[in-house]
Amino acid sequence: MSDVLLVSSRKGLFVLERGNGEWRIARREFLGDNIALAMCDPRDGSWYAALDLGHFGNKLQRSTDHGVTWSECAVPAYGEGDEVGTGDGKPPQPAALRLIWSLEPGSAEQPGRLWAGTIPGGLFRSDDHGASWQLMRGLWDLPERRGWFGGGYDQPGIHSICVDPGDARMVRIGVSTGGVWASDDDGATWEQCANGMRAEYMPPERAYDPNVQDVHRLVQCRGQPDVFWAQHHNGVFRNDGGDWREITNVSPSVFGFAVAVHPRDADTAWFVPATKDVRRIPVDGQVVVARTRDGGRSFEMLRDSLPQRDAYDLTLRHALAIDASGDRLAFGSTTGGFWITEDQGDHWRMLDARLPPVHAVTFVGA
Amino acid sequence: MAKVVLSSALSRWLPQSDVARPAGEVALTVSGASIGEALEHVFAQYPNLRGYVLDEHGTVRHHLALFVDGAAIRDKRDLSQAIGNGSEIYVMQALSGG
Numbered sequence: 001m002s003d004v005l006l007v008s009s010r011k012g013l014f015v016l017e018r019g020n021g022e023w024r025i026a027r028r029e030f031l032g033d034n035i036a037l038a039m040c041d042p043r044d045g046s047w048y049a050a051l052d053l054g055h056f057g058n059k060l061q062r063s064t065d066h067g068v069t070w071s072e073c074a075v076p077a078y079g080e081g082d083e084v085g086t087g088d089g090k091p092p093q094p095a096a097l098r099l100i101w102s103l104e105p106g107s108a109e110q111p112g113r114l115w116a117g118t119i120p121g122g123l124f125r126s127d128d129h130g131a132s133w134q135l136m137r138g139l140w141d142l143p144e145r146r147g148w149f150g151g152g153y154d155q156p157g158i159h160s161i162c163v164d165p166g167d168a169r170m171v172r173i174g175v176s177t178g179g180v181w182a183s184d185d186d187g188a189t190w191e192q193c194a195n196g197m198r199a200e201y202m203p204p205e206r207a208y209d210p211n212v213q214d215v216h217r218l219v220q221c222r223g224q225p226d227v228f229w230a231q232h233h234n235g236v237f238r239n240d241g242g243d244w245r246e247i248t249n250v251s252p253s254v255f256g257f258a259v260a261v262h263p264r265d266a267d268t269a270w271f272v273p274a275t276k277d278v279r280r281i282p283v284d285g286q287v288v289v290a291r292t293r294d295g296g297r298s299f300e301m302l303r304d305s306l307p308q309r310d311a312y313d314l315t316l317r318h319a320l321a322i323d324a325s326g327d328r329l330a331f332g333s334t335t336g337g338f339w340i341t342e343d344q345g346d347h348w349r350m351l352d353a354r355l356p357p358v359h360a361v362t363f364v365g366a
Numbered sequence: 367m368a369k370v371v372l373s374s375a376l377s378r379w380l381p382q383s384d385v386a387r388p389a390g391e392v393a394l395t396v397s398g399a400s401i402g403e404a405l406e407h408v409f410a411q412y413p414n415l416r417g418y419v420l421d422e423h424g425t426v427r428h429h430l431a432l433f434v435d436g437a438a439i440r441d442k443r444d445l446s447q448a449i450g451n452g453s454e455i456y457v458m459q460a461l462s463g464g
Contacts, residue, residue, distance in 0.1 A: 053418075054429055055375065055429040055430055055459035055460065056427065056430070056459075057417060057418065057427055059379075077422035078422055079422075080423065094423060097421070097422065
């Protein structure tokens with residue numbers, strides 16, 4: 001089990017450690033700075049932190065000593081002539097890095113390989129621990145990419161990257177809004193694979209168009225890598241190969257941003273539902289986690305020790321994490337609430353802190 | 367020679383080897399006949415600063431302000447404005463951002 005958590009927040013990166021059965025904030029890195037996300041590289045133990053500095057742009061920092069010291073890496077960059085065209089009628093604009101929205105390591109056979117998903121929609125690959133980045137032209141240059149549009153941001157973005165645990169040449173990405181895309185050749189060529197997803201809010205003739213699907217988060221089961229779960233703007237979807245299947249019986253709501261899947265049991269997954277979609281607050285002011293253990297046929301509402309009255313905590317797409325054991329999960333909220341379970345959600349404990357808005361959560365060694 | 371003044375919010379991102387400096391504004395004396403040339407001399411000294419001041423297309427970042435001898439530059443894409451001996455360039459965060 002992992003005893004260390006990295007919590008990326010609007011005002012710093014918080015390192016949580018477990019000791020004597022309690023979790024506490026052990027260190028505070030980049031205090032005051034806006035941290036978009038953090039990533040722990042299982043291959044060499046290094047930590048990465050993506051900073052979204054309001055004035056000075058996006059930065060990437062790397063630590064090889066568990067966050068004691070940090071050094072700056074390069075960040076993905078767009079070239080002259082790269083343009084963001086969107087499918088929602090906004091005029092085309094020059095592409096420039098707006099946000100590092102996802103960051104994942106390659107496999108053990110690919111030391112130094114990193115994948116970064118960005119707003120405005122480019123996927124980048126590094127093969128030197130972030131010292132340099134290459135835009136995946138095979139995706140960026142597709143005409144379909146100009147049909148994507150922003151979901152929550154002005155421009156589209158890649159928020160989820162799944163590197164297949166069995167064959168690291170196979171990469172799946174989730175795009176808001178632009179569906180799910182797959183490459184089987186290290187990112188050289190791509191095809192859309194969001195068939196079956198449904199966007200209720202679109203005109204009827206476009207509702208099943210894979211390129212307009214607003215995927216909020218995409219996760220892959222490590223032990224059963226043929227199974228993917230997606231929290232979508234419109235609901236929850238599962239894929240066992242082939243088309244996506246919509247799951248409509250999630251209580252108390254099918255709307256939300258975050259999803260986590262058990263690392264070995266693909267039928268077990270967790271969601272943090274919210275009232276859809278303009279309010280984006282917990283249903284009835286009660287924070288709950290929805291869990292399925294039967295592949296989505298049924299869901300339990302987990303609420304033990306979670307706030308059940310006048311709680312307006314929204315959990316963003318990267319703010320729910322699971323560790324490698326599959327027993328420990330943690331999630332944070334935009335109002336700074338933070339909860340940890342050690343028994344798959346049967347019981348939760350609140351961190352004794354009032355954190356800044358939480359953007360992302362990850363277990364070290366997960 | 368011109369003086370380039372980096373605000374404290376910017377100077378804190380200078381490399382860690384320079385953290386022994388007192389916190390606060392950093393003033394650098396550089397050569398250059400234009401704003402762009404002066405900044406290039408700053409970036410030669412501190413390469414990582416380029417990405418804090420300019421985006422990947424060479425445009426001054428949206429939420430950054432450059433004042434040259436007391437006047438804000440008018441076009442963030444054009445750094446060819448001539449500067450004189452003794453000119454002062456202040457690089458600071460715009461209050462609109464962050």
